[in-house]
Amino acid sequence: MELNREHFRAIIYYNFQRQLSQQECLAELLSTSIQKNLHEELGVRKLVSRWIPHLLTEEQKAARVNWCQKALDPVHIATIPLNEQRTVTADWYTTICLPKVITELRKINPERRIILHQDNAGSHTAQKTRQYLTEENVELLEHPSYSPDLSPNDFFTYLKIKSRLRGQSFQSPEEAVDAFKNAVLDLPANEWNKCFENWFERMQMCINLRKTIKVQRSWCRQRSLWDQEWNSIVFSDESRFCLGVHDGRARVRRRRGERRNPQFFVERHVHHTVGVMVWGALAYGSRSPLIFIRDNARPHVARVTIHFFQHNDVTLLPWPPRSPDLSPIEHVWDMMGRRLLNLQRPPQTLEALREKLVVAWNEIPQEDIDHLIRSMPRRVGECVAHQGASTHY
Template sequence: MELNREHFRAIIFYNFRRQLSQQECCAELISVFRNEAPHQSTVSRWYAEFKRGRVSLSDDPRSGAPKTVVTQENIDAVRMLITEDRHVTYREIEASLAISKTSIQKILHEELRVRKLVSRWIPHLLTEEQKEARVMWCQTTLDRFEAGNSKNVYSIVSGDESWIYSYEPENKRQSSVWVFQDEEKPTKVIRSRSVSKKMVATFVSKAGHVATIPLENQQTVTADWYIAICLPKVIAELRKANPQRRIILHQDNASSHTARKTIEFLTYQNVELLDHPPYSPDLSPNDFYTFPKIKNELRGQRFQTPEEAVNAFKNAILTVPTNEWNNSFDNWFERMQKCIKFRGEYFEKQ
């Protein structure tokens, strides 16, 4: 026998008269009807109705609005409300125009053909000049490296800095588990990211990981640290086998990267510089690939110290196969083409 809504309301009323609590009523319904049981909010709503003295289990008669409410006047009014406030809700439109939810739905989806979407998060609100700079950089870089087909791509080393935390919680996708039909829905306590952290500078190439250097005894990357400790280790690693190896360093516009002493150091070391357009993490291999991938693998693991977390980061990055680094650099040049296609706008999730 298939129970309808009124059957369940009768059971809720019976449990109400038995003076069971809402929680006890829900538990009893779930134990008997499993997935067919009404939601807790439904039980709460009907308990409130019964407390007010309601005796009918049938739906309240609805005041049907005439079909003529879908008029050009109301269509224009709804359009105006949306134009003035893109967050406006059904309830607010209903209260403002005194027309039914059904009519509003018809106006929105059949007449105006609008959809309510979650906003796409972007790193920065780009100006027209910044968009043009992104397009120009992409076009220049694509030409210089033959859209990624030039052998000189293997000379590029891309570097960037990021915080490594002693604990970062799993995201919702990672915490998903298989549940059988007769099992309760799993729960998980919300955990916040730890404040214990250490910054690292990571450098990668098309051939693989080059170096990861932790920032010791300070919180800020300075030009002095960058040219005295960080870059010498990177250059030494790259020229270990070939002291004359060509190096093209790609880095963003952080002050430590663009300082005069940094530029002078790179010139002295015969390192070529590949600049980077402002506000463009989507065009940096570490930002769109390395850091998200490795940090995602470390999520949910709890480390005793930031140093332990950094060691785990280093170990994880060494397990990435060469073909994935190769693919990430191919993806880099594909991203440049997308940036041009979208005229400098952020193109992810477009």
């Protein structure tokens, strides 16, 4: 039977989140496979929908628009097209590209301090380029090698432009340049603010990560020869499990370039997710009962907890920060989460969630827990070999 494309298109666009099993019930409309008709005939793919703040009123939407309009500041975009069959050299960079950018910036404010951030391309690091920047009194913000995650162009600008221009074709270089300019100009000022905030956060994260890596490396080196000693360690931790164990991402079918179409947005609540906090401890050959605790409690560092350990002659094993890959109990939480995901009837109430968590905790084979603890020498050894960086665990 020949496919009635318009009818099938209407069905898909009526409900973008229709499951494939439901579409198969419409087999009388199809002459070929479901996937072929979706991908080849209709040109749609199954992708993650975007989420937006839940149930905005017209007044709230108008307030958002007004705020964005007030926040928009004029942005000068200096897009310098490269002539066909021309290579980017230090000569081109210092005689054509940079002068146009610097001239436009100084038209706005002649006394403006200009700091240039660029990557380490050959034309950027050439002696001629450095000499030109010195003569023009332009400060250079050096960029670390092999660090695209610290470059705003790489982690923000280019990704935004690619997203906006995806699926478009251009008949001439001039048309492509105009599209590039418009793509950048269409970015609101608050997006640029987020870019720089993210940049500063990435810098601080890089600094913090280095400190963490040093602590992890030192911690692992001190215990690199441990073997049977791990059998005497009790690993404890708390974790939070939420009602509705779905990952929160809804899939829709759409074409390329339709990501920003409001039809594919999914509204959701942004309040705190309902769930329970649990605490557990495990050791080689045994485990504790699963204990439910109050949300946001900090039992590990509470003064009464430390006093209890001292009174009962329990030695605390210092733990490096941000090191879930070194803790076997993190894998147990993951096992429990997977068991909840695989339930045919997920719990709908907190009481049901507590019951399922206790069952999941008790049903994990002790051999699996012992295997995780036996992996500690390998975890520590891999951490030392990686100079304190994350392991594959």
